[in-house]
Amino acid sequence: MSQRILHHPVLGSLEERHSVQFEFNGSVYTAYEGETIAGALLAAGVRTLRVHEETGSPRGIYCNIGHCYECRVHVDGVPTVRACMTLVQEGMRVTAGSVLPTPLKKGGHAN
Template identity: 45%
Template structure:
C-alpha cells in the first residue's frame, strides 16, 4: 500500500483513492478549521460542491480533498482559514 504525508505522518491509501477518503479511512474525520470560529471541518458533500474538505497539497492551498487523488510521496497539510500565510 502506498502512502502520502499528512501533517508529518504517513497516511496509507489504495490506488484511485482520494486524499479525503484516505484521511477518513485512517481515522481523521477533520483536517481544516473555519476562518471565523476555528471549527473543525472534513468531508461534507464528498463530490466537490462544498469547500469543507480543503487542504494544502504540495504547497498549494484550497485543494478539495474529496477530488484530489492520493499520490505516493504527496505532502498534505491541514489548512488554517484560507490557507494563505497572511490572512
C-alpha cells in the first residue's frame, strides 16, 4: 500500500511518471523516476533504514535534507550513502547499515 500523496489541494495531481523497481533488504519496492530512496521507502511504509552502529537502535529519516546522516544505507555495495539525497535507479540494491564491532572499549583511548 502506497502512502504517497497523489493529489495535493494546492499543488494539484502528480503527473504520470515512469516507475522503477529497486530492492531494500531483499524485498522489491516500486518508486518513481526522480524520487529519492528515502522518499520511496517512506511511501512504502518503511520507517527504519538502518540501526545504530554500536547500540543497534533503529534509525530512519530525520531531517530528509542531507544534514543529519541518519538515513545512511548501502547502495550497490557502497556504504554510507544518504538515502534522502540519492535518487532511485532501476535495479538498485539497497541494504540497511548494521551493528559494527566497537574498535575501542568505552572510555579507552589509543595512545
